[in-house]
Amino acid sequence: MIELDHVTKRYGDAAVVDDVSLTVERGTIMVIVGTSGSGKSTLLRMINRLVAPTKGRILIDGRDTAGLPEHDLRRGIGYAIQGHGLFPHRTVAENIATVPRLLKWEKDRVDERIDALLAAFALEPGLFRDKYPHQLSGGEQQRVGVARALAADPAVLLMDEPFGALDPIIRDKAQEDLLAVQRRLGTTVVLVTHDMDEAFRLGHRVAVMADGRVRQVGTPADLLTRPADAFVSRLTGTNDRALKLLSVRPVGSVVSPGPADGPPLPETASLRDALSALLWSGARALPVADASGRPLGRVTLDAVLASGRVG
Amino acid sequence: MRVATALRLALVALLAAFLAAPDWFEPVFAPLTENGAPAIYRQASLLQLTIAHLGTVAVASLAATVVAVGLGIFVSRPAGADFLPLSRAIVNVGQTFPPVAVLALAVPAVGFGTAPTLIALFLYGLLPIFENTLAGLRQVPAAVLDSARGMGLTGRQRLVEVELPLALPVILAGVRYSVVVSIGTATIGSTVAARGLGEVIIAGLTSGNTAFVLQGGLVVGVTAVLIHDGLLAAERRAMAARASKA
Numbered sequence: 001m002i003e004l005d006h007v008t009k010r011y012g013d014a015a016v017v018d019d020v021s022l023t024v025e026r027g028t029i030m031v032i033v034g035t036s037g038s039g040k041s042t043l044l045r046m047i048n049r050l051v052a053p054t055k056g057r058i059l060i061d062g063r064d065t066a067g068l069p070e071h072d073l074r075r076g077i078g079y080a081i082q083g084h085g086l087f088p089h090r091t092v093a094e095n096i097a098t099v100p101r102l103l104k105w106e107k108d109r110v111d112e113r114i115d116a117l118l119a120a121f122a123l124e125p126g127l128f129r130d131k132y133p134h135q136l137s138g139g140e141q142q143r144v145g146v147a148r149a150l151a152a153d154p155a156v157l158l159m160d161e162p163f164g165a166l167d168p169i170i171r172d173k174a175q176e177d178l179l180a181v182q183r184r185l186g187t188t189v190v191l192v193t194h195d196m197d198e199a200f201r202l203g204h205r206v207a208v209m210a211d212g213r214v215r216q217v218g219t220p221a222d223l224l225t226r227p228a229d230a231f232v233s234r235l236t237g238t239n240d241r242a243l244k245l246l247s248v249r250p251v252g253s254v255v256s257p258g259p260a261d262g263p264p265l266p267e268t269a270s271l272r273d274a275l276s277a278l279l280w281s282g283a284r285a286l287p288v289a290d291a292s293g294r295p296l297g298r299v300t301l302d303a304v305l306a307s308g309r310v311g
Numbered sequence: 312m313r314v315a316t317a318l319r320l321a322l323v324a325l326l327a328a329f330l331a332a333p334d335w336f337e338p339v340f341a342p343l344t345e346n347g348a349p350a351i352y353r354q355a356s357l358l359q360l361t362i363a364h365l366g367t368v369a370v371a372s373l374a375a376t377v378v379a380v381g382l383g384i385f386v387s388r389p390a391g392a393d394f395l396p397l398s399r400a401i402v403n404v405g406q407t408f409p410p411v412a413v414l415a416l417a418v419p420a421v422g423f424g425t426a427p428t429l430i431a432l433f434l435y436g437l438l439p440i441f442e443n444t445l446a447g448l449r450q451v452p453a454a455v456l457d458s459a460r461g462m463g464l465t466g467r468q469r470l471v472e473v474e475l476p477l478a479l480p481v482i483l484a485g486v487r488y489s490v491v492v493s494i495g496t497a498t499i500g501s502t503v504a505a506r507g508l509g510e511v512i513i514a515g516l517t518s519g520n521t522a523f524v525l526q527g528g529l530v531v532g533v534t535a536v537l538i539h540d541g542l543l544a545a546e547r548r549a550m551a552a553r554a555s556k557a
Contacts, residue, residue: 048461050457050460050461070463071463071464071465072463073463074460074461074462074463075462075463076463079458079461079462080458081454081457081458081461082454083452083454084454084458085452085454085455085456085457085458085459085461086455086458087455087459087473088452088455088477089476089477098462098464099462099463102462102463102464102468145458148462149462158461
């Protein structure tokens with residue numbers, strides 16, 4: 001768990017981050033979203049003290065981060081940034097081994113970890129271990145960057161616009177990978193982005209920042225249905241908010257008993273996907289199945305439409 | 312590429328032959344002399360003069376490299392940033408102050424011989440190494456440094472493991488340039504009795520013997536070209552070894 005307790009960062013007279021308090025529950029993804037200059041990156045960088053707070057405390061699992069030497073603190077926190085920041089003079093394996101080596105892990109353990117991470121990010125270890133970053137595609141570099149951040153099994157992972165430099169198709173895959181890895185490892189993730197769709201897709205909770213302050217913190221559905229102010233509703237978008245709302249709710253939430261014809265939808269699919277499938281097939285209802293393919297019931301067009309309505 | 316290699320090998324062989332047995336080349340230089348003056352410099356062994364010359368350059372360049380790289384690192388740290396303008400001024404003066412004037416000023420302080428030459432070459436060689444060290448450190452991508460810091464590398468670890476390896480090619484280019492310039496400049500050391508190839512040139516100038524001037528100049532020039540190529544090849548080999556290390 002990460003707790004920010006009345007954290008402020010001033011440069012001269014200007015408060016870049018102004019009295020922010022925020023709690024990130026263990027094992028969840030918190031997305032900080034805002035326009036450029038909102039202070040979101042500064043807020044993130046205060047968690048591993050790349051930026052020193054002017055006022056306030058930051059606690060990780062109850063321990064004040066100010067009580068540790070900076071480099072020790074950072075070795076326990078994963079850090080992935082836009083443009084990946086891989087060391088160009090080191091191989092993929094050496095890059096991933098950076099923090100384990102700093103922590104003086106045994107060589108065998110480091111090697112095992114490298115191969116496990118490469119495999120987890122769909123990079124064939126035998127093929128990629130000894131490559132240099134410039135020999136990789138943008139998507140591969142980004143995956144190695146995240147693998148490197150996770151190398152020493154940190155409880156907390158900080159990500160600053162990690163997918164900002166990727167094209168839409170690769171970004172989509174990268175987001176999917178992150179969700180899968182986060183679910184499996186139970187890592188607490190704080191991710192900064194300016195992309196609202198990314199925030200809604202990844203965040204268990206989303207914090208909207210503007211002018212150094214947090215305007216609203218809540219689940220994606222909260223932000224859509226109960227925006228705290230005009231800024232939040234403008235950022236979340238008003239013209240397609242019904243569709244956005246559908247996209248953050250899973251089919252599993254509106255399953256009703258009964259038969260339906262056609263290809264089954266997975267229960268984890270979003271209601272937006274379900275609506276699309278219903279429109280495309282012209283059916284009033286489609287069957288729903290769980291991950292193993294066991295039928296769970298059906299999703300009706302009326303139920304989907306009702307979910308897109310406020311209240 | 313193959314032609315260039317063959318040409319270099321031929322040049323090495325020619326230089327070695329001339330230094331080992333200069334008398335063989337007497338017919339080449341004889342047409343440049345008048346009144347039966349000697350065509351080959353015999354007051355000292357050309358080989359020994361070359362070795363002394365390169366020894367002086369090596370010592371001065373090594374000292375200049377240590378100081379200039381050290382200074383470049385220091386002023387690129389937050390603690391040393393305030394000293395950047397001052398360091399740059401000092402190094403610039405070292406480069407613009409004529410080495411001959413340095414010799415004239417150094418002799419009363421340290422006496423005749425190799426010492427004033429070392430001082431002049433040292434000062435003259437600082438600038439390219441210093442500036443290249445700064446440029447090399449500055450071109451390290453910000454994202455690389457940020458992630459190094461974010462992963463918990465200490466300042467020293469960032470310097471040794473990330474910044475210097477990435478700046479190395481640029482630093483080495485500065486060293487190479489400095490060494491080549493020093494090989495030529497070192498000839499003036501002979502005006503204050505430092506042993507070196509300048510001796511041959513100066514003997515030629517004072518006795519009106521073009522053959523001496525030419526052979527001194529040629530040995531200096533060919534040596535500089537070969538050492539430049541040798542350093543370049545060594546740099547490339549080091550980079551290639553690093554890039555293919557697995």
